Amino acid sequence: VTEYKWNYREHVVREFLRDGEGDSSAGENPSVRSHYTALTIAREPRGGHGAESGALGCANTSNGPTTVTAQALFRPDEDGQTPRVVVLVGAPGMGKTATVRRVMVEWGEGTLQEQFDCVFCIDCKGIALPREASVADLVSQCFPHQRVPAGRILDDQKILFIFDGFEALGFPLVQPEAELSSDPREVKPLETTLMSLLKRTVLPEASLLITTRPTALQSLGRCLEGERYAEILGFSAAAREGYFHRYFENANKADMAFRFARGNEILYSLCVIPLMSWTVCTVLERELCRKKNLLECSKATTRMTTSYLSHLLKHRDRDNPEALQRFLLQLCSLAADGIWKHKVLFEEKEIGDRGLDQPDLLPLFLNEKISKEGGDHGKVYGFSHLHLQEFFAAMFYVLEDDEETVSDLGGLEKDVNKLLESYSESRKDLNVTVQFLFGLVSQKSIEYVDKTIGCRISPQAREELLKWLCGRHRDISNPGQALKISELDTFHFLFEMNEKSFARSALGHFSDLDLQDMKLTLYDQMALSFCIQQWAGLGCVTLRGCSFHQQDPRGEPDALMPCSGASGAGGCPGAIAELRQEELHCPIHLLCRALRHPGSALRVLRLQWCRLSESCCAELAALLAEHPSLARLELGDGTLGDRGVRLLCQGLRRPGCRLRVLR
Numbered sequence: 231v232t233e234y235k236w237n238y239r240e241h242v243v244r245e246f247l248r249d250g251e252g253d254s255s256a257g258e259n260p261s262v263r264s265h266y267t268a269l270t271i272a273r274e275p276r277g278g279h280g281a282e283s284g285a286l287g288c289a290n291t292s293n294g295p296t297t298v299t300a301q302a303l304f305r306p307d308e309d310g311q312t313p314r315v316v317v318l319v320g321a322p323g324m325g326k327t328a329t330v331r332r333v334m335v336e337w338g339e340g341t342l343q344e345q346f347d348c349v350f351c352i353d354c355k356g357i358a359l360p361r362e363a364s365v366a367d368l369v370s371q372c373f374p375h376q377r378v379p380a381g382r383i384l385d386d387q388k389i390l391f392i393f394d395g396f397e398a399l400g401f402p403l404v405q406p407e408a409e410l411s412s413d414p415r416e417v418k419p420l421e422t423t424l425m426s427l428l429k430r431t432v433l434p435e436a437s438l439l440i441t442t443r444p445t446a447l448q449s450l451g452r453c454l455e456g457e458r459y460a461e462i463l464g465f466s467a468a469a470r471e472g473y474f475h476r477y478f479e480n481a482n483k484a485d486m487a488f489r490f491a492r493g494n495e496i497l498y499s500l501c502v503i504p505l506m507s508w509t510v511c512t513v514l515e516r517e518l519c520r521k522k523n524l525l526e527c528s529k530a531t532t533r534m535t536t537s538y539l540s541h542l543l544k545h546r547d548r549d550n551p552e553a554l555q556r557f558l559l560q561l562c563s564l565a566a567d568g569i570w571k572h573k574v575l576f577e578e579k580e581i582g583d584r585g586l587d588q589p590d591l592l593p594l595f596l597n598e599k600i601s602k603e604g605g606d607h608g609k610v611y612g613f614s615h616l617h618l619q620e621f622f623a624a625m626f627y628v629l630e631d632d633e634e635t636v637s638d639l640g641g642l643e644k645d646v647n648k649l650l651e652s653y654s655e656s657r658k659d660l661n662v663t664v665q666f667l668f669g670l671v672s673q674k675s676i677e678y679v680d681k682t683i684g685c686r687i688s689p690q691a692r693e694e695l696l697k698w699l700c701g702r703h704r705d706i707s708n709p710g711q712a713l714k715i716s717e718l719d720t721f722h723f724l725f726e727m728n729e730k731s732f733a734r735s736a737l738g739h740f741s742d743l744d745l746q747d748m749k750l751t752l753y754d755q756m757a758l759s760f761c762i763q764q765w766a767g768l769g770c771v772t773l774r775g776c777s778f779h780q781q782d783p784r785g786e787p788d789a790l791m792p793c794s795g796a797s798g799a800g801g802c803p804g805a806i807a808e809l810r811q812e813e814l815h816c817p818i819h820l821l822c823r824a825l826r827h828p829g830s831a832l833r834v835l836r837l838q839w840c841r842l843s844e845s846c847c848a849e850l851a852a853l854l855a856e857h858p859s860l861a862r863l864e865l866g867d868g869t870l871g872d873r874g875v876r877l878l879c880q881g882l883r884r885p886g887c888r889l890r891v892l893r
Contacts, residue, residue: 234383235348238373242338242349246331267473269325269504270463271318303460304345304390304437313458314430315438319447320462321597321614322542323505326441329462330394333439337390346437347388355395363423365414365432384414389436391427397446397593399424403453407431428453444598448609464502473504477511487514493753496531496662500538500617509538530726532669533678535621540682542594551684555629557591558685560584562626565613567642569623569663575610595622617662624666630686646691650698661719668695669726692732699723699736714742714770718754724764725757733764741767747775755820762824770834771825777841778817818842822849826856833859838866847874851881854889862891 306312320326330351336342337349350372352359360367366384383389401421411418411426414433418426426432428450442450451457465473471488478484491510492498501507513534543554564576564584581587581596595618596611613619627646646667653660669675676687703715715721715737724733743762750758755778762768816822818837825832835853847870854860870878881887 238348239338239340241373242334246334246338246351267465267469267476267504269329270466270469271460272463303439303458307458313456314436315428315440315454315457317447317450317454317457317459318439318441318462319444319459320441321503322443322594323503323538323614324462324464325504326462327394328504330392330439330441333392345388346390348383349390349392351392351394353394355398359399359420361420362417363420364411364417365423365427367417368423384433389433390439391436392439392441393424394441396440396442396450403428403449405429425453430455443593447598465504465507470498470501470507473507474511477508478515483515483518486518487511489752490514493751493756494531495753496617496665497534500531500535500615503538503615505541506534506538509541510534513537530669530728532621532666532672532675532726535618535666536670536675536679536682540678543683554591554683555631555685557586557588558622558625559629559631560586561595562622562629563642565619565622566626568619569660570642572659574616574619575612578609578611581611620662621666624663624670625687627667628670628687628691630688646694647698650694654698654702665719665723665726667691668723669728671695672727672729672732674728695723696732696736700739703740713740714744715740716744716746718745718748718750718757721754721757721761725760728760730764733761734766737761737765738767740765742770742772743768744770744772745776746772749777749779751779752820759820759824762821763827766829767831769831770836771832772834772836773821773840774836775839778821816843816845816849818846818849822853825853825860830857831859832857834862834864835860836864838864840867841869842867842874843869844871844874844877846870847877851877851879854878854881854887855884856886857888858886859888861888862893863889864891864893866893 303316303318304313318326318329333342334349334351337346342349350369352368352372369383401424403425405422405425409418409422410429410431411423412431427436427438440450474488474491475481475484478487487510491501497510501510564580564586568574568576576596581592586592586596595613597614598609598611613622627644627649649660649667650664653664670687671689671692676689679685679687699720703713703717703720724736727733825835842865850863854863882889882892
């Protein structure tokens with residue numbers, strides 16, 4: 231027995247340190263030990279799981295979140311009771327399997343030896359389980375090609391059985407008490423043997439850890455007693471940053487990638503889902519291999535989210551794309567209906583009426599929760615994250631459909647104009663949905679969704695979006711006044727689509743940019759920079775009272791631009807290019823670089839009360855020296871300093887300077 235345990239521990243460490251599956255939070259990195267990032271869980275009282283938590287991100291963590299460790303899961307509660315059964319619940323991509331792998335490695339390396347003599351993991355998703363088996367047979371499957379002294383092993387008092395992905399078994403969890411087994415060597419139908427473990431008629435002293443999606447929760451609860459529930463809520467803010475650093479290993483690249491994600495509020499919020507963090511890291515890693523930095527990264531939020539969706543569906547049979555198209559359209563209809571009604575939880579009847587009760591698809595997108603009235607009052611469902619609901623709501627307006635599907639959409643109109651008008655007039659909460667709408671109808675998104683998911687997006691909404699953008703900034707009361715854009719979201723919408731020709735068409739009707747008293751994040755500046763470079767008729771830029779944020783809260787230079795020569799080990803050839811040192815610290819570097827684009831017709835630049843620093847003057851001097859039409863510059867800060875003004879004067883002395891007015 232001792233020799234077997236020693237060999238089995240070595241086998242466990244070797245097996246569970248190998249590449250994780252793509253749907254685990256360890257992504258596809260080689261080592262669970264080095265890449266695992268602690269997840270946040272919330273303990274739930276029995277019978278109250280998910281009662282009022284709504285969409286993830288607004289989850290009820292009043293019981294106090296902690297980090298997932300095997301020791302914490304099986305620690306005595308406030309009454310001193312040590313749980314024998316722990317149910318770990320989480321949506322797809324939340325890191326259930328990664329947590330199981332971590333538990334196995336910790337046991338194999340000796341961390342959990344005091345708690346458990348042996349730990350056996352049964353993979354309900356991937357293993358070929360026999361139709362009939364004893365508990366001893368299940369143990370033997372955990373260490374193939376090795377003679378197992380199962381009888382003596384199972385005599386140990388401290389055994390942990392892990393069932394990973396319990397919902398994949400699909401068994402009816404109803405067995406007559408008389409048929410349950412009490413002998414670990416007795417061969418029974420598999421469902422009877424499993425039910426015997428769950429009901430604790432066999433090996434009653436053993437502990438159980440069951441990971442499951444919320445779909446199996448209600449039926450599972452009926453056959454368990456004294457269980458403790460824990461829900462994985464994903465990555466905390468600190469864990470998100472830690473995950474990026476573990477993924478990239480190179481600190482410079484990790485900083486660039488993380489701050490790119492953090493600068494995008496929607497994307498950063500979605501990174502609470504480990505699979506989304508993995509998706510973002512994977513996409514940004516490819517970008518860093520192709521470019522010297524992420525300042526020109528065109529992979530906006532929509533592309534990251536469609537990549538996440540593609541990964542969720544990658545193991546599905548793609549032989550019937552029409553069925554998937556119909557399912558997604560109904561799912562998107564549900565999402566849109568909820569967004570209009572400020573609704574994040576949906577009754578079981580709504581799911582059934584739309585034909586969404588498909589066990590192979592529904593759990594990928596919706597979390598099942600137990601209604602607050604209790605188990606006999608049916609189930610409620612919610613999207614894994616509010617931003618995912620907003621993504622699917624946007625998709626509702628652009629997914630192609632047929633007459634049969636349209637008649638089943640519950641009366642919800644696919645009217646893009648109604649959505650846009652509501653957003654313009656009063657429903658500012660529709661901002662994220664509208665942003666996703668722009669991203670989805672880009673040519674690249676249309677092709678990507680068709681290729682990876684097999685669904686068709688209609689490009690018809692593009693014309694309506696263009697017409698809306700051109701009309702929303704017109705001042706009807708002053709028809710003779712220069713047309714100006716004074717709302718930042720316009721630039722984000724165009725950046726999300728990331729099509730130069732569309733941006734040129736949308737901006738061609740306007741001549742002025744006027745933003746005042748705004749805090750411009752680096753992501754805001756990237757969106758502005760992209761649009762300015764496509765804006766041939768831009769004559770006047772006014773940014774009074776705006777602040778340009780280039781640094782993170784810890785005061786370090788922004789890492790979207792690498793430090794000179796700091797490519798480090800493992801960097802892609804040519805990925806990190808040297809930049810002039812002043813560019814690293816100049817808040818208006820992106821703005822000035824965009825304004826220098828060929829064909830710029832800029833005449834007036836107003837930067838009063840922007841708290842510009844000395845380093846900004848070198849950029850402004852270069853702009854003054856080179857720009858063929860800039861005639862008026864207005865600065866109104868006392869922060870430039872003598873050295874800053876001297877730098878500015880160098881630009882004024884240059885022969886190419888066309889400036890006529892300096893304020």
